[in-house]
Amino acid sequence: MKKILAQALLAATLISAGAVNAQDQGQAQATAKATFAGGCFWCVESDFDKVPGVLSTTSGYIGGTVANPTYEQVSGKGTGHAEAVEIVFDPAKVSYAQLLEKFWRTIDPTTVDRQFCDAGSPYRTAIFAQDDAQLATARASLAALEKSKPFKEPVVTRIERAGAFYPAEDYHQDYYKKNPVRYSYYRQSCGRDARLQQLWGPAR
Numbered sequence: 001m002k003k004i005l006a007q008a009l010l011a012a013t014l015i016s017a018g019a020v021n022a023q024d025q026g027q028a029q030a031t032a033k034a035t036f037a038g039g040c041f042w043c044v045e046s047d048f049d050k051v052p053g054v055l056s057t058t059s060g061y062i063g064g065t066v067a068n069p070t071y072e073q074v075s076g077k078g079t080g081h082a083e084a085v086e087i088v089f090d091p092a093k094v095s096y097a098q099l100l101e102k103f104w105r106t107i108d109p110t111t112v113d114r115q116f117c118d119a120g121s122p123y124r125t126a127i128f129a130q131d132d133a134q135l136a137t138a139r140a141s142l143a144a145l146e147k148s149k150p151f152k153e154p155v156v157t158r159i160e161r162a163g164a165f166y167p168a169e170d171y172h173q174d175y176y177k178k179n180p181v182r183y184s185y186y187r188q189s190c191g192r193d194a195r196l197q198q199l200w201g202p203a204r
Helices: 002-029 041-049 071-075 096-104 132-148 180-190 192-200
Strands: 032-038 054-062 082-089 125-129 158-161 165-167
Touching: 032 041, 032 096, 041 054, 041 082, 041 096, 041 180, 082 096, 082 125, 082 165, 096 132, 125 132, 132 158, 180 192
Parallel strands: 125 158
Antiparallel strands: 032 082, 032 125, 054 082, 054 165
16 A cells, blocks of 8 residues: 555656656746847837847857857957847747847847947857858848848848857946946937937837
8 A cells, every 4th residue: 555655656756857847847938038239238128128028138149259258358349249238038929020120120230340330249149040040030130120120231240040048247237227327328318219210200
């Protein structure tokens, strides 16, 4: 009798563990990542935090040759990294294609190694695809933009596979929330929104 009870208890434990594991896998599959470089990562964070279905945004560095770079190294233009934001989103609420559409309208895709008042390779625009599906979607989005764009200049934003992403220092995370006055002054004085309206028309 004790042996039967022990076997039953073991079976119940295994079933419970399997259910928890399946639940964890389901939760893991319920989110996805997107990585965009759009100039100053403070601004990219601010723009994407407003998108329904975006769960979190992290400012960081991607596309370079040095592991765990500092802001000083990246801004010194010696590591090859771009300022970027890693976005965790719920695909059931917002698709990767919709995030791409948002991305285009929050950047100036016509300038090489520059966004608004920030110049240099760390401020280039790029889409860093996480997998083949994102790569294909990004290329299709670019092709559609090149047909429908409301401006004459060519699109120079790059599309490439994502490599290592390194989160930026804590003081850069949620900068627009921690320092709203400084952030607003920077964004306005940099001419970001004025240029975006010139390129894309009124925000929507």
